Amino acid sequence: MSPVKHKLFAMLCVLTSAMVWGFIWYPFRAMHEMGISNFATSMLVYLGAAAAGLTLFYKVFRDEFRFQPVLIPLTIAFGWCNFSYTWSVTEGEVMRVLLLFYLSPLWAVFFSWVLLKERLTRTGWGVVALSLVGCAVILYKPGAIGNDAPLSHGYEWLALSGGFAFAFGNVLSRRAKTLPVAAKSACIWFGVASMGFIGLVSRGQLGEVAAMPAVGWALVVAMAMSLFATSVVSQYGLTILPATQAMTLMLMELVFAALSAYLLAGEVMKPNEWLGGALIVGASLMSGKMTHKPAAAQTPAAEPSA
Numbered sequence: 001m002s003p004v005k006h007k008l009f010a011m012l013c014v015l016t017s018a019m020v021w022g023f024i025w026y027p028f029r030a031m032h033e034m035g036i037s038n039f040a041t042s043m044l045v046y047l048g049a050a051a052a053g054l055t056l057f058y059k060v061f062r063d064e065f066r067f068q069p070v071l072i073p074l075t076i077a078f079g080w081c082n083f084s085y086t087w088s089v090t091e092g093e094v095m096r097v098l099l100l101f102y103l104s105p106l107w108a109v110f111f112s113w114v115l116l117k118e119r120l121t122r123t124g125w126g127v128v129a130l131s132l133v134g135c136a137v138i139l140y141k142p143g144a145i146g147n148d149a150p151l152s153h154g155y156e157w158l159a160l161s162g163g164f165a166f167a168f169g170n171v172l173s174r175r176a177k178t179l180p181v182a183a184k185s186a187c188i189w190f191g192v193a194s195m196g197f198i199g200l201v202s203r204g205q206l207g208e209v210a211a212m213p214a215v216g217w218a219l220v221v222a223m224a225m226s227l228f229a230t231s232v233v234s235q236y237g238l239t240i241l242p243a244t245q246a247m248t249l250m251l252m253e254l255v256f257a258a259l260s261a262y263l264l265a266g267e268v269m270k271p272n273e274w275l276g277g278a279l280i281v282g283a284s285l286m287s288g289k290m291t292h293k294p295a296a297a298q299t300p301a302a303e304p305s306a
Contacts, residue, residue, distance in 0.1 A: 006240060013237035014249040020230045022256025025089035026264050027219050036216055038087045040208050041223075043196025046082075048224025049231070050189035056232075057182040065183055070176045074184065077169035079191020084162035086192075092155030094261035095269050098254055099138055099277045100159035105284055106131035107167035115171050127283045134279030137272050185231050251281055 031041045054061065088097045105127055112118040120128070139156075173184055200206050212220075237246065254277065261267040269277070 010237040010240035011249060013233040014241065014246055015252060017230045017234035017237065018250055018253040019256045020226055022253045023260045024223070024227070025086070025094050025257070026260060027223050028086045028090050029265075031216060031219060032090045034213070034216055036208060036212055037200070037203075037205060038083075038090045039196045039199035039203070039205065040212070041196070041220065042083050042086055043193050043200065044209065044220045045223045045227065046189045046192040046196070048221060049228040050186065050193060052225065052228045053182065053185060053189060053231075060180055060182045061186075064180045068176065068179065070172060070179070071183070071187060074169060074172050074176065074179075075187040075191040075194070077165045077172060077191075078184075078188040079193075079195050081162050081165040081169055082188055082192045083195040084158040084165065088155040088158035088162065092153060092159070093267055094257055094265065095254070095267065095273060095277070096138065097155060097159040098257050099273065099280055100135070100156060101163040101166070102254070102280050102284055103131050103135055103160065104163035104167040104170075106135075107164045108171060111168050111171040115175055123286055127286050130279045130283035130286070134276040134283065136276075137279065138276030140272060181235055185235070188231070248285060251284060254281065 028038060028041055032038060085097070085101060088101075109120060109124060109128055113120070169187075173179075176184075200209070237249075241249070258269065
């Protein structure tokens with residue numbers, strides 16, 4: 001395959017991943033409406049993805065996997081990131097959830113500073129400002145009180161915490177350079193499955209898995225295979241494409257989500273959500289140039305301008 005075809009295929013892989021994540025809320029919500037909790041759905045879907053991953057990448061795990069302490073916080077962070085996302089879109093407004101989730105570059109600033117000793121550039125300060133203004137615009141409701149007040153809904157907090165966990169997991173992943181990609185993917189699969197299992201046990205609802213109808217099992221298998229395939233093709237695309245181009249294509253998730261939310265759930269974004277979303281998307285597109293690396297890690301030629 002020629003370099004041009006490689007790049008086109010990589011772009012298709014990232015766009016496919018964005019499309020899957022833009023539509024994945026719907027089967028999770030369909031399961032919820034059948035009376036199957038997000039805890040059960042998440043546990044079963046990600047156990048299925050884990051089974052497929054361990055089968056396909058068995059040799060990688062056998063030859064390259066070594067336990068490292070960072071796997072524990074990485075599993076918790078990536079597990080909560082994906083679990084809170086599916087939980088919040090099950091119960092809340094799809095685009096509101098996604099836009100709050102996409103505040104993750106803002107949280108990445110703090111974690112990059114603490115864990116990687118990276119300093120904000122002027123572009124980084126712009127990302128922080130745009131993210132904060134975008135969040136304020138989305139949440140602002142003049143005179144709103146009670147259930148209409150900003151952050152008065154649980155799903156909004158779930159979305160914010162999911163973006164927070166996503167940023168933390170990504171910074172940890174960058175720090176754990178020796179971990180194979182397959183091991184990092186396994187952190188997602190087992191992390192989400194564990195969150196679902198803990199939720200079911202704490203609520204005494206393990207029995208709902210046995211009572212799940214055949215259509216529910218069919219959806220679980222379809223979602224598990226879709227998410228597993230998405231994780232594989234997205235990793236391929238992200239290794240080929242420049243980071244800025246990959247980020248631009250990944251943001252197509254918002255377009256697919258807006259379209260699916262309108263067509264499948266009749267959700268229409270309000271003007272303030274469009275404006276806040278545009279600010280957050282702008283911040284995300286700038287996020288690749290947010291920080292300076294530590295001086296000790298740079299050569300003189302790579303020293304960024306102030």
